Amino acid sequence: MGRPTLAVWKFASCDGCQLTLLDCEDELLALTGRIEIAHFLEATSAAGEGPYDVSLVEGSITTPADLERIRHVRAVSRKLITIGACATAGGVQALRNFGDVEEFASVVYARPDYIATLDRSTPISAHVPVDFELRGCPIDRRQLLEVLTAHLTGRRPDVPGHSVCFECKSRGNVCVMVARGTPCLGPITHAGCGAICPAYGRGCYGCFGPSPNWSGARPNTRGLLPWLDMTEDETHRVLATFNVSAFREEQGPEPLAEEASDDASQ
C-alpha cells in the first residue's frame, strides 16, 4: 500500500496556516516519508491527481466561486480537515457579517460591479461536512502534526477543547488578569497555542476562538467582559478579531464603520 496522499487548499485567507506545514522543518522529512504531499501550491506547482486521502482546507467561503470549489474539494477528499480561524469561524473577514458589504465595496473599488462577493464570510463547515476542525490564527505546528500523526495511526487526535487557562496553569504562568489586571480572553478561549501570550505577560487575544465549554452556542462573554477593565468600545473591539463571528454575540453595524462614514461625509 502506498503512502496516503495529502492535499492543501486555500480559500479566503492569508496562507499563514498552510505555511505552518512548511514550518514543520524538523519533522518535514519524516512527514513526507509517511504522507505523499500531492497538492500543495504554496510549496510546488506540480499537483498530483485526486482523489486525496486527506485534505487540509484553509480559508473561509466569501465568493460564489468558493461555494462551488469547496464542494469539489469535499468530493475529492476522503477526510477533510479545516485549519485556522478563517476555515473554522470565518476569520477576521467575517467582520463583514456585521456590516454592509455593498457599502464597503462601493468605497473600496472603482468598479464595484466587477466584484463578485458574498455578504457573509462563513466557515467551511457551513457548506460541507468537515471531519475535523483545527483552530488558531495561525494554527499550532504541534497540533497540526498531532492531527496528521493521529490520522496515520488511526487514533483520535489529542486536541483538547478546554480553556487557555489550563495551559497557563500547567506551565506555571501567573495569571496576568488576576495579578496585574491585564485584560485576557484566555478563560473563554480554546487552548492549543500553549498560552504563548500570557507566558510573556500579555493577555490572550482569543486567536483560537471560543472554548466549547458552555451549554448552547455562545461563550460566556457577558460573564467575562465586566472583569476586563475596558471601556465598552474596547471590549467590542477585543472580541472583533480573527474569530469575530464566534465571539461576538450581537449583530449590527460596527461602531468603526459608523465613525468611518462620519469622517467621509465631512
Place this chain on the structure above:
Amino acid sequence: MNTLELTGLGPLYDALRRAGYTVIGPTVRDDAIVLAELDSIDHLPYGWGVRLAPGGYRLRRRDDGAAFAHAAGPQSWKPFLHRPRVKVWEADRTDDGFEVKDAAPEPGRLALLGVRPCDLRAIAIQDRVLTGGRHVDPSYAARRDGAFIVAVNCTEPGETCFCVSMGTGPQAGPGYDLSLTELTGEDSLRYVVDVGTEAGARVMGDIQAGPAEPAVVDRARAEVTAAADRMGREMPALGLRDLMAGSLEAERWDEVAERCLSCGNCTMVCPTCFCTRVTDTTDLTGDHAERWQLWDSCFDLDYSHLHGGDVRSSPKSRYRQWLTHKLGTWHDQFGSSGCVGCGRCIVWCPVGIDLTVEVAALRAETAQDGAG
C-alpha cells in the same frame, strides 16, 4: 518534641541542601509570590505581603522584612507533588512486537519550605486520595515519599482566607518534619522551630540550634492564636455535607452559572483537586508511543464525555459538581472535606466567584424553602 530557635533561615537552608534536598519555597516572580526552586535563601520574599480579593491579587511592600507574612499564592504545592504532566510509560516497536519502558525517572528529593497549615492539610488530603486507596499513583507516591516538609504557622491571614472555619489553621496540624513560626524584630527575623519527626530532628541537629526561650515561644504561640481572629472569610462550619446534598435543585446554581466561565482555574489552583486524564500519543514514524497523565478538570466539557454526549453539558451542572464534591460528597468518598480554606479559588477565579458567598446563598435559599 523540643522547641528550638533560629535567627535567620540560612543555616536551615544549607542543612537541607547538605542532606540532599532540592529546596522549593516562596519567591517573587511575575508580580506574585510563587513557589519555585530556591537557589539561595536570599530569594525568599523578604518584606513582601499581598492584598487579596475575589479575582484580584496584588503584591505590597511591608514595613518589616518578614519572609512568610503573605497568604496563599497562585500555586499550591500540588504542581511539585501531583505534577501537571506525567509520562506513565513509553513503548518502542521491535521486530516481534513492542517493548514497554517504565518512563518514571527517580525523582529528586524535595524540601518544601514554607508550607502553610491549610496546604499541609491539603497534602494530607491528596495523600489519602492518591496513595490511600487500592490504586496508588506511583508518580505522586515517589515524590511524596522523599519530601521533607517545613511548615510555617500563619501569622498574617489574607482577605480570602478561612482556614479556621475548615479547621486546618492557622496552627499547623500533624504531618510536618519541622514547623516554623516567624517573629519579626528590630533588625532580625527569628523563628521558633517545632520538630515533628526524626528526619526533622536530624536536620536541626546538623545546625545545632539552641532551645527557644519560653517568653519567645509564648509570643510565637500568641501571634498564631491572634491570627485566627483575622480571617478574611468565614464558611459555615457544620452541615455543609447535608446542605450540598439538599440543595441540588437550588436556583442559585443557575445564577452562578451566568457568571462562571467554565475556565477551570478554581480546580487547578485548588490544592486538593486531583483529577487527571490519560492520553496516548504516537510519533510520525509510528514506531514510538507514549502514555501521559495530565491534569484535568470537571469544568472541561470533555471530562464527562461519554458515548453519545456530555453528561454535564451545562456550566451549571459543572459548577454544582465541583462544589458539591468539594464540600459534600468528598466526605463520603474520602472521609473529610475537600476544602482547606486557602481561598485560592476565590482569588484566582477571573470573575471572582466566591465559594463562601455561594454557600451562604445556598444556605439562605434552602432555609427559605424549608420555612416556606
